[in-house]
Amino acid sequence: MSIAHLVLTASTLLGWSDITIQASKGDRGLSSFQLSLSGIDRPSPRTMETLRRYDLEKRYRRDVEHTLESLEKIARSQPSSEIVYALAELSWVDGCKNDRWRKAVAVGRYQDAVAYAYDYLFDPELAAGRAPADPRYRLACEIYNAGLERIIRAAQSQDPIDPQGKIKLKAGDREQELQVSLRDSPWKAGDIHKLLPTSDFEVGGLAVSRNQYGIGVPLIAVRESDPKQTERPPTERFYPAEMAFPLTAFLVPNSRLREPGEAVNQVRQCTLQLVDPIQYQVVGEPGNQIALEIDLTTPLAYMWSRTDLEKFRWSGLMRPEQLLERANLLMIRPYEPGKIPVVMVHGLISSPLAWIPMLDELQRDPDIRDRYQFFLYMYPTGVPLPIAAANLRDALSLAKSTYDPDGRDPAFDRMVLLGHSMGGLLSHCMVVSSGEQLWQLNSDQTFEDILGPPDVLAQLKRLLFFEPLPFIKRVVFLATPHRGSDLSRSMIGRVSTNLISDPDYIYKLLSQLVKDNPDAFNRRFKRFPSSIETLATDSPILMAILDMKPAADVVFHSIIGSVRADNRRQTTDGVVPYRSSHLDGVASEKIVRSDHGVQKDPLAVREVRRILQEHLGLKPTPSTVESSAAPSRPAAVEEDGAELPDLPR
Secondary structure (H helix, E strand, O other), rough: OOOOHHHHHHHHHHHHOOOOOEEEOOOOOOOOHHHHHHHHOOOOHHHHHHHOHHHHHHHHOOOOOHHHHHHHHHHHHOHHHHHHHHHHHHHHHHHHHHHHOOHHHHHHHHHHHHHHHHHHHHHHHHHOOOOOOOHHHHHHHHHHHHHHHHHHHHHHHOOOOOOOOEEEEEEOOEEEEEEEEOOOOOOOOOOOEEEEEEEEEEEEOOOOHHOOOOOOOEEEEEEOOOOOOOOHHHHHHHOOOOEEEEEEEEEEEEOOOOOOOOOOOOOOOOOEEEOOOOOEEEEEOOOOEEEEOOOOOHHHHHHHHOOOOOHHHHHHHHHHHHHHOEEEEEEOOOOOOEEEEEEEEEOOOOOHHHHHHHHHHHHHHHHHHEEEEEEEEEEOOOHHHHHHHHHHHHHHHHHHHHHHOOOOOHHHHHEEEEEEHHHHHHHHHHHHOOOOOOOOHOOOOOHOOOOHHHHHHHHHHHOOOOOOOEEEEEEEEEOOEEEEEOOOOOHHHHHHHHHOOOOHHHHHHHHHHHHOOOEEEEEEEEHHHHHHHHHOOOOHHHHHHOOEEOOOEEEEEEEEEOOOOOOOOEEEEEOOOOHHHOOOOOOEEEEEEOOHHHHOOOOHHHHHHHHHHHHHHOOOOOOOOOOOOOOOOOOOOOOOOOOEEOOOO
């Protein structure tokens, strides 16, 4: 089998999902949702009616500048939503007319359009004359968004926006300064090294239609690590080299109408707020709030499209020792005390990219967004399971000592693990006591009787002896092969096993022990089984893990894929059969119609959401499976949302 054939087969069987991002096409100054606004190249009939009412129609056709000044004077003496909306629309139309040849004039008009639209939408004096059902209300939101996006583009055409400074603009014959501020967020202004409008990009493979529509301009904020910085602060040890996160730009002008003594064309002072949409989903004062325009998807796609993780899933399988140093937790946001950590552990021939569709969906749920924070665990999947599990255990313990060293954050001690495929096996190892189970697979002597260098014995003890991590309270298994998979002995399994290079340091470690204790070990102890060999249906390691005692306070859940409607005992996700992924004693078990890539299935995502809500003690949703049976078996099994009978004993 060629490598190309192996890649194609593995992609099909393991359920990889492709996430793409590319430069968008068309007028990037108008986001895709602003179709109704893109056709406004002249005043609407209602705005023309307003001009006629104040005898300004003929003047508007001859002299736009003085017409706007006259209308502004009327608005000062007779504040009304009708006049303020007309000012916003007329400013937008004139900005568009000047956009090609008189950029500075256009920028000034766009700024006026945004400020007037803000007045129309938020000023309490105009509340009686506006209503969300009024078409002008919706158009005012779109004028605000489109005008602000063009202001941002004009600013960035000169210099990158400084999140700690000011934006200087040429607006007509005026010099304009916009103060920039980052609204309350765990991110700091110094974390923002680049700002990109999300409308610059088109995303494939993720549900961009689920973004929240509202007011503001969604941005991708990019944080880049300094390559010259040899040591990071401890709190940033889990940051990827480049991080992208969502912000929404929201322009706040000064009061709606200028003081009577000011000139009509006086520069209007504005502040450009950068709003963290994970923290805030609405803007405005209580009683008159509008949903914030939010795009969580494009920053996620941008961040992960710029990594080498597509290559890592293969290099991590075939050359694991070279990539062991990259095994690490990856954060997508700064650590936030009070939020429960959820750690996502990917499976074989995979990478953290496998979790992006689920992560994208979970972040949209307000309960989850406000109460949880997510870590992705990355590791080379070719390493033997004891090594991979030990590295995960070390990474989780390091996170604990970094973010909650004194045990003052009770949220950290409610950690949830989500493990897909082999990642589920690693997650299982985090909450069980090994006892002598793994050691006795290779020796009939006690570990204390083994001779060898202290450092060698210490390394071996780290790999084969462990206790549950006390801060983990719930584990969700997704398509996890607790009893192995036939894939291990298939053509793809055999070819992959032959391509995997054994970690050299492990070979040296075990060879030293065998040399010092010639009668203590069986002949195969000079190497651990590869990750694929471990997935054999008769794997001693998997049987040993199943026999290990779990922590008493940990709750388990199973989500199992099925490629077709079938008898539950006969079903499979194409890689892992039900008989392998089923686990006694789980609080819930749900079967969804999916291939092995169950973590991206909508029903699986919904089930994870339900489990996380249950973990918070929230009222169960209709899809909840409640356990009332003995701990040795699941109370109920769901398949595509329907209850199935209990399994026979």
